Amino acid sequence: MANDKVAIKKQQLPTLQELVKDIDLYQEQDKLNFLLNQEPPKTWVKEHPFVKGHKYLPIDKIEYLMRKIFKEYRIEILREGTSFNGVFVTVRLHYKNLASNDWSYHDGVGAIHLQVKKGSSPSDLANINNGALSIAYPLAKTLAIKDAADMFGKLFGADLNRRDTLPASMDKPNLTNEEKEEKIKEILDSDIKIEETDRMSIERILDEKEILAYDKVIKIYS
């Protein structure tokens, strides 16, 4: 009968250490994210000629950044087609992740209307300009690449048209208890002036592994 009882266990949130198997890779990725979320140079940012206030990064800057940061990248066209009076292209932007060295990708979609003769309704497909398709598809592809690149972060123009965005920041590196112990030992061995009573306390903290006091020792004597 006792076995029939429902066991109620308090659900504890996992700690970061439990979630992250490879803390080094995790921290490298954090640095990469920090880089990718810097503001782009102001001189690179252009305003759309027809849509007032709409900012964008030209494709040459995006390609420059891709080459400069990732070195290796590929564009795969997933789909293209027509939609209403325009065309669309979806792409997959493959890139080599600097932190993990694995290939990864972001998808993007771009669409553009077909140019029609001046004065015609945009939906009047009978008046499409000569060469409208050959202009529209590459343009849609460019927009799709930029849409995919947006996912990297602010540097690629992610937040250009957003307000109240947060500045990029990196997680402060969290030392393991072993690293903290090493740091405390270094403090004890250094020339830093430590009162005798404090020295005894620090030795006690190390001997008895009072981990809750590690940060305090480092804070006081670093």
Next chain:
Amino acid sequence: MEAEKRTGNFTSSEVYKLIPTGSVPMSKDELVEFKKENPGSKKRNKDSGFSELGKTYIKEKRNEILMGRSSSVEVNTKPLKWGSLMEVVLFQKKELGLNYRMAHKLTIVHDKIKHFSGTPDLIELGVKIGEIKCFYPNNFCNLSLCLLENDVELFKKDFSKEYWQCVSNSILCDVDRAEIIVYMPYYDELIDIIGQVQETNILEANNLNPTDYWFLQNDDINTLPFLPNDSKMSNINRMEFEVPKADKEFLISRIKDAGELLTATVFV
């Protein structure tokens, strides 16, 4: 596991309930004797046993023993969560020195006195215990002003709960001194604390649940207890004192008496 050590035991934070004495009617003989000594007095009761507060507390402990669980459900209010975090923050401050050990998660059960346990915040082995109080503004100021008087009798009178908690923990840790420390961060400190919660693993490292502390990042900062940077009150106020031997003995006798009552009610 630590909670189990408290189940059915009188704990330091609540022992103040056992201090006031109750009153019972005097027997005829006692009344005659009393009238002889106090002719003008109308008193018909004598001090005896525990007050209603104490009796209720003993019943709570009886219930815990019978049920095999705490008589109250876990309450985790914002002030409690705040207090737990501030204890950690204060412990990290250099003003506290390095002699103290953080013990706020370790429940000590007395090895000789039955039904007696407690969880001191800080211990300096063989020397003293420390109790940290991180109250909301009004209580912070009242307790701070009391401590600044450096008068143990005043502390005992005005903050009986905190006083007897110190006495109780000094008994459990077998030390003769106690220190009561009250803390409220300055505004700049609070900003730094919020930053630490967001960017470091201070919560996880101290066994605090991160989901309990969303309020630090989401609530208006003015709803949190902090002192303006130019406040007339200091952020840390403390008083260390020799725990009166007589009070230690008195508390031990009260716990023993309460323990006997408890045993009698549980095991009839």
